[in-house]
Amino acid sequence: MSSGLAAAVNWSLPSWDLFIIIFFVLAILIYGMSLGRERVLAVLVSVYISLAITTNLPFINEKMSMKFGLGPVFVLQILSFFGCIAGIFFLLSRVGALSGFVGKPSIPVIALFSVLQVGLIISCVLSFLPPTALAYLSSMVRFAFASDIGRFLWILAPMGALYLIREKEPTTPEADKKK
Numbered sequence: 592m593s594s595g596l597a598a599a600v601n602w603s604l605p606s607w608d609l610f611i612i613i614f615f616v617l618a619i620l621i622y623g624m625s626l627g628r629e630r631v632l633a634v635l636v637s638v639y640i641s642l643a644i645t646t647n648l649p650f651i652n653e654k655m656s657m658k659f660g661l662g663p664v665f666v667l668q669i670l671s672f673f674g675c676i677a678g679i680f681f682l683l684s685r686v687g688a689l690s691g692f693v694g695k696p697s698i699p700v701i702a703l704f705s706v707l708q709v710g711l712i713i714s715c716v717l718s719f720l721p722p723t724a725l726a727y728l729s730s731m732v733r734f735a736f737a738s739d740i741g742r743f744l745w746i747l748a749p750m751g752a753l754y755l756i757r758e759k760e761p762t763t764p765e766a767d768k769k770k
Contacts, residue, residue, distance in 0.1 A: 611713060611732055618709045631704045633683040634676070635749050638708065641675035642715050642746075668719040700752075707749040710736070714745040 645651070645668055656667040717725065717737040725737050735741050 611728070611736070615709055615713060618705075618712075630680075630684070631701060631708070633680050635704065635708055635711075636683060637676045637679040638711055638715065639746075640679050641672050644675050645672040645719075663721070665719045665721060665724075669716055672715060672719070703752055704749065707745070707752055711745045711749055714742050718742055 648671060651664060651667055651671060653664050656662065656664045659667065661667050661670070714736045717728075720737075725733055728737065733741075736745070
């Protein structure tokens with residue numbers, strides 16, 4: 592199966608789909624290995640806040656993008672998005688806003704959040720691109736990351752996964768008697 596998939600890829604002329612998939616896999620591996628539980632949550636919150644800010648900034652337009660020499664407006668949107676993520680992550684980390692979530696990190700949970708957050712970031716970045724740019728992606732990648740349902744699921748999934756990281760209440764003999 593994997594040899595058939597590798598043979599189907601034109602390595603001499605890679606597509607954007609291939610770059611997205613390679614970025615997805617590498618980002619998950621690097622991301623999951625380098626961040627702990629508190630940082631994973633800080634990045635998640637930063638992505639959500641950055642998406643809300645970037646999609647509602649009134650001054651992001653063609654004129655402003657050209658003023659900075661960035662070309663199309665989506666470049667300014669993407670740069671603003673990543674700038675907001677970095678700034679909000681720094682702020683959340685600095686004030687310890689998510690320190691209550693620290694605990695023993697579970698490798699499967701961190702791996703799950705890595706997948707969900709990298710997918711969310713890819714979906715957000717693709718949402719800034721014009722439809723003409725998305726036309727170069729395969730229908731599978733467009734559906735998974737750039738369609739309305741795909742974007743909705745990438746936005747929803749990390750919030751649903753937060754349920755998995757809740758702390759279990761410690762069981763004591765007194766607590767068991769009350770049940």
